[in-house]
Amino acid sequence: MKAQLMIPRVAVIIPFYQVQKGLLQKAISSIVAQVDSEAEFIVIVVDDSSPVSAMQEIDALKLDKEVEIILDRQENGGPGSARNRGIEIALQHRATFVAFIDSDDVWDPLHIQSALRCMSREGSDWYFSDILNDGVSSLGGWPRAKKFLNSCAAKGMDCVNLKREIAVEIIAAECWPHISASVFDSSILSHVRFDTRFRRACEDQLFFLNAALASKMVTMSNSVAGERGAGISIYRETMAWSSSNGPARMIEELAYRSMIFRDLRIPIRSKIKLMWSGVAKLTHLWFVIFWNLRHGKNMVSEALNDLRVKAPVFLFISPISLLMVPFYFFVMKLKSWSLMKGGA
Secondary structure (H helix, E strand, O other): OOOOOOOOEEEEEEEEOOOOOOHHHHHHHHHHOOOOOOOEEEEEEEEOOOOOOHHHHHHOOOOOOOOEEEEEEOOOOOHHHHHHHHHHHHHHOOOOEEEEOOOOOEEOOOHHHHHHHHHHHHOOOEEEEEEEEOOEEOHHHOHHHHHHHHHHHHOOOOEEEEEHHHHHHHHHHOOOOOHHHEEEEHHHHOOOOOOOOOOOOOHHHHHHHHHHHHOOEEEEEEEEEEEOOOOHHHHHHHHOOOOOOHHHHHHHHHHHHHHHHHHOOOOHHHHHHHHHHHHHHHHHHHHHHHHOHHHOOOHHHHHHHHHHHHOHHHHHOHHHHHHHHHHHHHHHHHHHHHHHHHHO
16 A cells, blocks of 8 residues: 555546536545545546547536646546556556446545545455445345445445455356445556456456456445446346347457456366356347347348357357246246336
């Protein structure tokens, strides 16, 4: 950890690709509103060839206090590529800590104060906290995470430390953290980057895994970092029955599982759990493909080819998943009927 007498220099990285004006201004305003007079902030906006101009958004800002804003523009490479560029700039400017916020998210005013306090006290290299999705706790959706946080609250604690092995196991299978609720000691990011081959799914999860492997201690807090914005609907759309874009995202999720199983040194039980969750994902993939055959008969051949290239192990178990599709369809229809009845 850095010397305690140093003024912490917090670099906040925002990958920017938006079609809606005004969102970036809200994100930056929430950074400026952070309640921590002892921290020095640098806002790094990486314009990933966005349709909405980041420069125009920044020029239109009306802030209560000054903050250093660095704007960098690059050819479109996806959020992982933009964040990697932001990390490079942050390290060049000798940031003590590196935080991320998506351009459509907003922070709670106490987010950075809570992060720096916990990291200093616990000696951790990575801090992450809760974040709200449509007003609902993100961490609360994971039973094991909820158990950890309830234990914290019962003991009057505001955070819990996760040893490297536990953090890796959790992230590999379930991925509790969110990028906009994470703060890192810059020292662990010297060799940790986002894998730019993943543009639709799992780029954050793989980054978190490598960050956990590089960390001596990871701290999870029960405080709320802020609230996620409209970008969450992209995932919902791709997982919807009628989405023709869903298969590409799901195949990337299967490719992530294949990569972890093959390359990463994590406990075998974590690998088995991860691959088993992939069987359910594979079944959903075939369900969505069959549901959307009206969009084009080549969806099956495209999916088979993508699986062969990106996640061949799942190609071999596809016959099992295909046999499960009729039952899966029945279960999904039953859930849909129950939701419709409940909302009536």
